[in-house]
Amino acid sequence: MSTIRVAVVGFGTMGKLYADILSEMEGVSLTAICSSSAESRLEAARLGALRFGSLDELIQEKIPVDAVVLALPTYLHKAYAVAAADKGLHIICEKPVALTTEDTEEMIEACRRNGVCLFVGHVLRFFPDYARMTERVSDGEIGPVITAHAKRFSLHPPSNSWFEDDTKSGGVLFDLMIHDIDYLHSLMGEAESVYAVIRKSPGVQYAAAVLRFENGTVANLEAMWGYAGPFTSSLGVTGKDGMLRADNEAYKLAVSRGAVAAHSQRNEGVAIPQGEPADDPYRLELEHFIECIRTGAEPIVTARDAGRAVATACAALESAWLGRPIKPQRLRQSTSALHVKD
Incomplete structure (x- = not known):
């Protein structure tokens, strides 16, 4: 080697x-x-x-x-x-x-x-529970996906850090929500439109976005800096025949059909989200x-995938400024599949 x-x-x-x-x-x-x-x-x-x-x-x-x-x-x-x-x-x-x-x-x-x-x-693509969700959606276990709901809440970055300047960090949309934007793109394909709102106050920044994908799926995303509890993330994907849910507090992928099944939760409070120690996603x-x-x-994750997530995050910011849905910009075709040497 x-x-x-x-x-x-x-x-x-x-x-x-x-x-x-x-x-x-x-x-x-x-x-x-x-x-x-x-x-x-x-x-x-x-x-x-x-x-x-x-x-x-x-x-x-x-x-x-x-x-x-x-x-x-x-x-x-x-x-x-x-x-x-x-x-x-x-x-x-x-x-x-x-x-x-x-x-x-x-x-x-x-x-x-x-x-x-x-x-x-x-890194979300490498968390074992999200990887299993991708496999199960691809296998058709829950049928065609209809809706998705993602949540990602964290502490607010230090007030003297570069994160505080949105022109340098992109704010909570680019720091937190972009994780779920990329992952949902990997499941659903291209986003047709995004509508977003952002609210800020001292020590808090919150963003919510509705993504409508070309395949008809609608996803609701939330991200927050300044959450009073431990780091929290979850994703629920609902299809015609059932639902899949990944939750950082449960450390497992839960599957339910019909009534939603209850599952135990435990607070981790980690600064960097982690999976099971044996399957460190990083x-x-x-x-x-x-x-x-x-x-x-x-x-x-290809370079084009990363660019697509940026384009959707940019559209979300523009939507929040203008107060209306925005169609994400497409990267030039020449940027596709550029991940290996010529």
């Missing part, structure tokens, strides 16, 4: 998580951590990686790496992805891929031009992307 050499760029919550996982993965060398934080120096030494103050420093030193993991604030994704692609590096980018469809297309085009892969961490995601780099296989 060839060793894939990886650098993690950014060392916040997700950068630390990715670095820990990569340092333990078979067939992977955590070669470098790129961050200006004092903590990153100590952690790089602990993990046996080199430490650089920036991606530019890594590139200037000509350290041999095959891929970079971009665990940076969203507004920085495009500039770093284009710079990495121009140096021939594969890219694993934290979600959302960007804040506009134009930036997304520039990132994809840079990767196509340089013959490298672009993967985006829509590890599954990274292992999948690394294997795609190694083999050229098509990933579960």
Whole structure:
């Protein structure tokens, strides 16, 4: 097995998580951590990686790496992805891929031009209960899907963080709701229209959206920063013959027919949503992307999928501003299936 050499760029919550996982993965060398934080120096030494103050420093030193993991604030994704692609590096980018469809297309085009892969961490696809839901919907277990309802509530980000600036983070729509937007696209296909509302007050941001898909399915989505309880997420999908429900508090996929079956719940209160320890979705995601780099296989989440989620989130923001349904923009056809070397 060839060793894939990886650098993690950014060392916040997700950068630390990715670095820990990569340092333990078979067939992977955590070669470098790129961050200006004092903590990153100590952690790089602990993990046996080199430490650089920036991606530019890594590139200037000509350290041999095959891929970079971009665990940076969203507004920085495009500039770093284009710079990495121009140096021939594969890219694993934290979600959302960007804040506009134009930036997304520039990132994809840079990767196509340089013959490298672009993967985006829509980790919900790798949660075992959501993966099982996808299989059961595809198998027709509940018949044609009629409606879906997704909920994702979390603590509010620190008031002094970049998340607080919607021009840098996209707000709760791009940070939380985009998880469910991407997943529902994977089940239902293209969204025909989106109608959304956003409400803000000190320490709270709430968004609700109704997505109407081209296949006729209607989905209701909710996302909230500033939730008083523990992190909460759930998704219910209803078809002609039954319902499937995934719930982070239950840690299982519940199936019911007729009357809704009750199931036990327990509060987890984790900062980063997790699945069962044996099926860590972040590890599954990274292992999948690394294997795609190694083999050229098509990933579960394509760059076009990530761009489609951005387009729908942008339409939701526009809808909230204008107070009417908006049709999501389509990415250019040239951006399809750009996940392997030419």
